[in-house]
Amino acid sequence: MRRLGIITLTNSAVVTPSLLSSTAAFTRTLTLPSLLRNHHLTNSIRFLESKSLVSCFSSSAAYLPSLDEFSSTTGSVARDDKQKVVLKGMSYASLQEWVESHGFRPGQAMMLWKRLYKDDIWANDVDELEGLNKDFKRMISEHAEFGALSFKDVRSASDGTRKILFTLSDGLVIETVVIPCDRGRTTVCVSSQVGCAMNCQFCYTGRMGLKRNLTAAEIVEQAVYARRLLSREFGSITNVVFMGMGEPFHNIDNVIKAANIMVDENGLHFSPRKVTVSTSGLVPQLKRFLRESNCALAVSLNATTDEVRNWIMPINRKYKLSLLLETLREELSTRHKYKVLFEYVMLAGVNDSMDDARRLVEIVKGIPCKINLIQFNPHSGSSFVQTDEETMIKFRNVVAEGGCTVLMRFSRGNDQMAACGQLGMLGAVQAPVMRVPEQFRTALKASV
Numbered sequence: 001m002r003r004l005g006i007i008t009l010t011n012s013a014v015v016t017p018s019l020l021s022s023t024a025a026f027t028r029t030l031t032l033p034s035l036l037r038n039h040h041l042t043n044s045i046r047f048l049e050s051k052s053l054v055s056c057f058s059s060s061a062a063y064l065p066s067l068d069e070f071s072s073t074t075g076s077v078a079r080d081d082k083q084k085v086v087l088k089g090m091s092y093a094s095l096q097e098w099v100e101s102h103g104f105r106p107g108q109a110m111m112l113w114k115r116l117y118k119d120d121i122w123a124n125d126v127d128e129l130e131g132l133n134k135d136f137k138r139m140i141s142e143h144a145e146f147g148a149l150s151f152k153d154v155r156s157a158s159d160g161t162r163k164i165l166f167t168l169s170d171g172l173v174i175e176t177v178v179i180p181c182d183r184g185r186t187t188v189c190v191s192s193q194v195g196c197a198m199n200c201q202f203c204y205t206g207r208m209g210l211k212r213n214l215t216a217a218e219i220v221e222q223a224v225y226a227r228r229l230l231s232r233e234f235g236s237i238t239n240v241v242f243m244g245m246g247e248p249f250h251n252i253d254n255v256i257k258a259a260n261i262m263v264d265e266n267g268l269h270f271s272p273r274k275v276t277v278s279t280s281g282l283v284p285q286l287k288r289f290l291r292e293s294n295c296a297l298a299v300s301l302n303a304t305t306d307e308v309r310n311w312i313m314p315i316n317r318k319y320k321l322s323l324l325l326e327t328l329r330e331e332l333s334t335r336h337k338y339k340v341l342f343e344y345v346m347l348a349g350v351n352d353s354m355d356d357a358r359r360l361v362e363i364v365k366g367i368p369c370k371i372n373l374i375q376f377n378p379h380s381g382s383s384f385v386q387t388d389e390e391t392m393i394k395f396r397n398v399v400a401e402g403g404c405t406v407l408m409r410f411s412r413g414n415d416q417m418a419a420c421g422q423l424g425m426l427g428a429v430q431a432p433v434m435r436v437p438e439q440f441r442t443a444l445k446a447s448v
């Protein structure tokens with residue numbers, strides 16, 4: 001349904017812009033007429049779009065929350081509808097506090113924590129809490145829920161990649177991908193939101209708009225469930241990447257909380273270096289992450305000029321390349337042995353010229369980094385074309401000759417829409433396609 005330069009909306013849909021900055025990007029809510037008539041923001045879809053497109057709808061302007069206000073609220077203890085606590089969203093400190101508040105000892109909290117996350121138990125039910133005393137188990141079954149996700153389906157791609165679908169308590173569906181690798185490494189790619197507001201033009205999830213943030217429990221449980229389901233087959237799941245559905249830093253409270261639970265040495269015990277959180281470039285949240293978390297950072301760069309990045313990643317209209325890169329330069333200057341991973345999705349005729357390669361070397365100078373060149377994963381509705389392998393290799397060589405550490409990543413899970421940028425399911429209303437700069441029009445497929 002991608003149509004270049006045209007918003008795929010009908011007159012029956014109304015767009016109400018919310019100012020993100022006075023000059024550039026906007027967070028917008030697009031609602032179906034019935035929702036709008038009732039002034040309900042629930043079930044609304046949020047996304048970033050350009051000012052030029054917003055102006056078409058300016059007469060319907062009304063106040064809506066800004067990007068920052070979409071960030072999740074986090075209580076210390078998540079509770080489900082029945083007012084039970086959800087165990088998997090709790091930090092160990094909160095769990096201990098909760099256990100003690102019910103008259104049990106801290107040691108019992110640790111035993112519970114280990115059964116949730118360690119020793120290949122990954123308990124998902126009170127019956128799986130072997131070795132805990134009866135009264136403690138009764139209290140848990142009365143006052144706590146184990147999980148926040150319901151398993152829906154698992155799909156296998158021909159290369160061994162698995163896409164797991166989970167239903168949330170409100171009926172929404174999220175996707176988690178498990179990617180086995182022949183070097184004894186298996187990675188789980190977790191989602192942090194249902195959909196995404198960032199509207200990156202090459203990304204299927206971005207077309208969905210944002211439905212809601214995931215709770216810390218919903219994020220952590222994806223990793224726990226992946227271990228439960230696939231460890232026997234794949235061996236240990238060693239790495240976590242926050243590269244599934246959503247912009248993790250748009251849900252930063254819950255993402256930091258979930259990452260902390262994942263690296264707890266008495267629990268899931270992932271190495272912080274092997275838990276990577278990826279961002280499209282939300283600068284204030286990026287600074288916060290670097291100060292509060294010791295997990296790894298990836299930045300989805302994808303362009304070497306503001307002109308291209310403004311188009312393919314609308315967040316760049318708020319946080320320009322120079323600001324993003326300067327922030328990284330400053331923040332990483334004091335960190336020991338810490339490298340940011342730059343991801344660069346290669347789009348034929350858009351960002352894959354040798355000039356781009358040379359510019360890439362220049363713009364990352366002074367930033368301790370590695371660069372991943374990623375093959376674009378096509379999907380229905382996308383007009384972008386994959387860069388061919390020969391061009392990727394030439395590009396890689398120019399970047400390597402410029403002194404950068406650079407790797408190429410080819411598509412995984414493509415045949416099950418499990419590859420990078422392919423997750424999610426489009427609804428009736430989709431995020432708009434951005435205006436294509438004149439000089440790139442011929443690089444795109446004529447129509448899809």
Ligand code: SF4
Pocket residue numbers: 196197198199200203204205206207244245246247279280300421
């Ligand atoms: S690439 Fe990431 S940040 Fe961009 S729209 Fe897709 S999920 Fe969101």
